[in-house]
Amino acid sequence: xxxxxxxxxxxxxxxxxxxxxxxxxxxxxxxxxxxxxxxxxxxxxxxxxxxxxxxxxxxxxxxxxxxxxxxxxxxxxxxxxxxxxxxxxxxxxxxxxxxxxxxxxxxxxxxxxxxxxxxxxxxxxxxxxxxxxxxxxxxxxxxxxxxxxxxxxxxxxxxxxxxxxxxxxxxxxxxxxxxxxxxxxxxxxxxxxxxxxxxxxxxxxxxxxxxxxx
Amino acid sequence: xxxxxxxxxxxxxxxxxxxxxxxxxxxxxxxxxxxxxxxxxxxxxxxxxxxxxxxxxxxxxxxxxxxxxxxxxxxxxxxxxxxxxxxxxxxxxxxxxxxxxxxxxxxxxxxxxxxxxxxxxxxxxxxxxxxxxxxxxxxxxxxxxxxxxxxxxxxxxxxxxxxxxxxxxxxxxxxxxxxxxxxxxxxxxxxxxxxxxxxxxxxxxxxxxxxxxxxxxxxxxxxxxxxxxxxxxxxxxxxxxxxxxxxxxxxxxxxxxxxxxxxxxxxxxxxxxxxxxxxxxxxxxxxxxxxxxxxxxxxxxxxxxxxxxxxxxxxxxxxxxxxxxxxxxxxxxxxxxxxxxxxxxxxxxxxxxxxxxxxxxxxxxxxxxxxxxxxxxxxxxxxxxxxxxxxxxxxxxxxxxxxxxxxxxxxxxxxxxxxxxxxxxxxxxxxxxxxxxxxxxxxxxxxxxxxxxxxxxxxxxxxxxxxxxxxxxxxxxxxxxxxxxxxxxxxxxxxxxxxxxxxxxxxxxxxxxxxxxxxxxxxxxxx
Numbered sequence: 001x002x003x004x005x006x007x008x009x010x011x012x013x014x015x016x017x018x019x020x021x022x023x024x025x026x027x028x029x030x031x032x033x034x035x036x037x038x039x040x041x042x043x044x045x046x047x048x049x050x051x052x053x054x055x056x057x058x059x060x061x062x063x064x065x066x067x068x069x070x071x072x073x074x075x076x077x078x079x080x081x082x083x084x085x086x087x088x089x090x091x092x093x094x095x096x097x098x099x100x101x102x103x104x105x106x107x108x109x110x111x112x113x114x115x116x117x118x119x120x121x122x123x124x125x126x127x128x129x130x131x132x133x134x135x136x137x138x139x140x141x142x143x144x145x146x147x148x149x150x151x152x153x154x155x156x157x158x159x160x161x162x163x164x165x166x167x168x169x170x171x172x173x174x175x176x177x178x179x180x181x182x183x184x185x186x187x188x189x190x191x192x193x194x195x196x197x198x199x200x201x202x203x204x205x206x207x208x209x210x211x212x213x214x
Numbered sequence: 215x216x217x218x219x220x221x222x223x224x225x226x227x228x229x230x231x232x233x234x235x236x237x238x239x240x241x242x243x244x245x246x247x248x249x250x251x252x253x254x255x256x257x258x259x260x261x262x263x264x265x266x267x268x269x270x271x272x273x274x275x276x277x278x279x280x281x282x283x284x285x286x287x288x289x290x291x292x293x294x295x296x297x298x299x300x301x302x303x304x305x306x307x308x309x310x311x312x313x314x315x316x317x318x319x320x321x322x323x324x325x326x327x328x329x330x331x332x333x334x335x336x337x338x339x340x341x342x343x344x345x346x347x348x349x350x351x352x353x354x355x356x357x358x359x360x361x362x363x364x365x366x367x368x369x370x371x372x373x374x375x376x377x378x379x380x381x382x383x384x385x386x387x388x389x390x391x392x393x394x395x396x397x398x399x400x401x402x403x404x405x406x407x408x409x410x411x412x413x414x415x416x417x418x419x420x421x422x423x424x425x426x427x428x429x430x431x432x433x434x435x436x437x438x439x440x441x442x443x444x445x446x447x448x449x450x451x452x453x454x455x456x457x458x459x460x461x462x463x464x465x466x467x468x469x470x471x472x473x474x475x476x477x478x479x480x481x482x483x484x485x486x487x488x489x490x491x492x493x494x495x496x497x498x499x500x501x502x503x504x505x506x507x508x509x510x511x512x513x514x515x516x517x518x519x520x521x522x523x524x525x526x527x528x529x530x531x532x533x534x535x536x537x538x539x540x541x542x543x544x545x546x547x548x549x550x551x552x553x554x555x556x557x558x559x560x561x562x563x564x565x566x567x568x569x570x571x572x573x574x575x576x577x578x579x580x581x582x583x584x585x586x587x588x589x590x591x592x593x594x595x596x597x598x599x600x601x602x603x604x605x606x607x608x609x610x611x612x613x614x615x616x617x618x619x620x621x622x623x624x625x626x627x628x629x630x631x632x633x634x635x636x637x638x639x640x641x642x643x644x645x646x647x648x649x650x651x652x653x654x655x656x657x658x659x660x661x662x663x664x665x666x667x668x669x670x671x672x673x674x675x676x677x678x679x680x681x682x683x684x685x686x687x688x689x690x691x692x693x694x695x696x697x698x699x700x701x702x703x704x705x706x707x708x709x710x711x712x713x714x715x716x717x718x719x720x721x722x723x724x725x726x727x728x729x730x731x732x733x734x735x736x737x738x739x740x741x
Binding site for chain 2: 020021044054058061062064065082084085111114115118120130133
């Protein structure tokens with residue numbers, strides 16, 4: 001029994017997901033701090049939009065076309081798969097998904113800035129289309145994930161990671177079965193990197209209040 | 215559906231798919247070059263459908279539709295790495311359940327070699343393509359029988375090793391892109407039996423049919439034969455080149471062009487950067503004719519057998535194509551993109567048991583309905599307990615009640631819809647080498663066309679339901695017609711949606727939407 005349990009655990013794959021620019025890179029960094037091995041290739045290096053790096057593995061970007069051979073390398077590790085591609089993950093593996101949620105308007109602003117920086121800015125009409133498409137997508141992907149027996153999902157709010165850090169990190173630590181990793185993960189949360197926020201909130205105050213409460 | 219006792223009187227069914235075969239290169243469809251004497255003779259005693267439309271523009275979705283009776287927007291087997299969902303039952307599965315012997319002879323690796331579930335339900339399946347074809351063995355000399363058995367055993371072991379590799383090459387876009395390099399094309403097109411072995415497969419089928427005819431007590435059979443002779447590369451025997459493509463033989467420029475083109479497999483898949491010159495277009499077209507004529511010649515021997523009364527009287531023979539071929543028209547080559555008539559209008563002829571006289575049907579029909587037609591011929595509607603199944607078969611069969619009532623041959627006039635899902639591997643290749651062609655030719659979009667009896671082509675953008683008439687500018691301005699056709703398209707898509715199983719996993723974000731996909735690519739989150 002112990003043997004089969006160990007074997008099943010070995011096959012588990014942790015997946016960080018969410019819309020592009022929803023805080024997936026931060027989640028990857030937190031899991032790295034918690035002691036997980038990341039499946040990344042560093043082909044896309046850090047830039048002004050992700051100063052700490054993207055934590056990506058290039059073959060995953062071909063998931064839609066069926067390139068899933070890399071999955072065997074991912075067992076026991078953490079991979080980043082943006083939510084539009086998560087349905088294309090190879091079947092037959094147990095996935096633990098940390099799904100990053102972020103205020104959609106912030107996501108779109110962040111995407112727009114990145115597009116602008118890449119000289120590929122879309123029109124207002126196109127951005128409105130994207131907003132609707134992403135809204136529908138988030139509704140649908142949550143329904144889809146709920147129906148997948150081999151997917152365990154934790155929804156983690158990017159915004160609340162800054163406003164209610166301890167509570168969210170504790171939740172994450174329990175999900176990844178590393179309850180002692182909260183302090184390590186906290187160290188990588190850099191409020192300076194929370195840009196494009198919807199409303200300027202006094203995050204420092206909140207964190208101070210939260211620490212008093214705890 | 216499992217009452218095999220009722221099959222004792224059933225007719226045999228032979229489905230011959232002429233892969234990549236244009237309808238307009240056959241004499242029976244009005245082509246004057248004498249490319250198809252055998253098919254013309256066959257058609258003269260069969261029912262020829264003048265406006266037969268394929269549900270898709272290339273092999274995999276088209277075969278999946280013929281085998282399941284479903285449009286590509288339902289079965290979703292539209293890519294080289296797609297796998298037909300187990301919930302969609304195939305012809306071979308259903309017929310084997312009612313006592314049919316189901317056997318396939320296939321030259322196209324996309325059907326016979328790769329693991330996409332299209333072979334599901336066939337009790338025997340012979341594949342003539344690939345490095346180690348799996349073909350019927352004959353042992354005429356009993357003294358070498360043991361050695362042949364050993365050889366066959368070694369081959370089967372080799373297949374276990376090589377088949378996954380071949381499958382990988384066919385389904386992995388990067389490997390496929392590498393394989394299309396001009397250096398490798400002559401190797402795999404010749405030594406890996408890319409086009410299978412037309413002559414051998416026809417000979418094997420002829421022998422099978424002959425053998426079955428002399429057996430008195432035998433189960434009925436469904437025989438599927440796929441022939442690839444008219445697929446690129448075009449390398450017909452010299453006598454056919456001399457007769458049908460003399461310039462390709464004598465003119466050095468034409469010869470050089472064809473040699474290069476035959477080796478540039480990527481050019482078979484993507485739009486042309488410039489239109490063909492007159493000489494190039496003529497060379498390609500005439501060599502295609504030579505391939506048509508050669509294949510027709512090979513089919514002659516099989517047709518001789520099929521004309522024997524003991525076979526003809528209890529065998530339904532269907533000849534169709536999975537799709538046509540662009541030969542430079544509209545600056546397209548091959549069959550990757552679009553829903554032009556050169557690509558989706560296909561030959562279709564059905565000869566029913568004991569049929570003596572030919573007839574022609576002008577109403578548009580879909581080859582998807584071959585599924586219902588074959589089930590109808592096999593009497594499935596009679597043995598099915600479900601009234602809905604009975605109704606579906608009878609409503610969609612192209613030859614309803616074929617034994618006694620030939621008058622019911624003409625299907626009711628209706629518009630039919632063909633769909634072209636862009637092959638992802640071809641798109642990826644274009645992105646790397648010719649990205650400008652994607653936008654110019656709108657190759658990323660899924661195109662749909664509605665064919666009406668007057669055979670006008672309407673290319674409709676499914677997202678915006680915008681009508682772009684490619685063949686008739688007057689109709690393009692007809693707003694009422696546009697609205698009506700757009701309405702039909704919406705109904706079609708809704709019907710597809712309704713037909714999906716309840717737990718079907720529809721994409722939660724429409725990555726086929728070019729703008730969404732482009733956004734993800736621009737942001738670097740998709741390759």
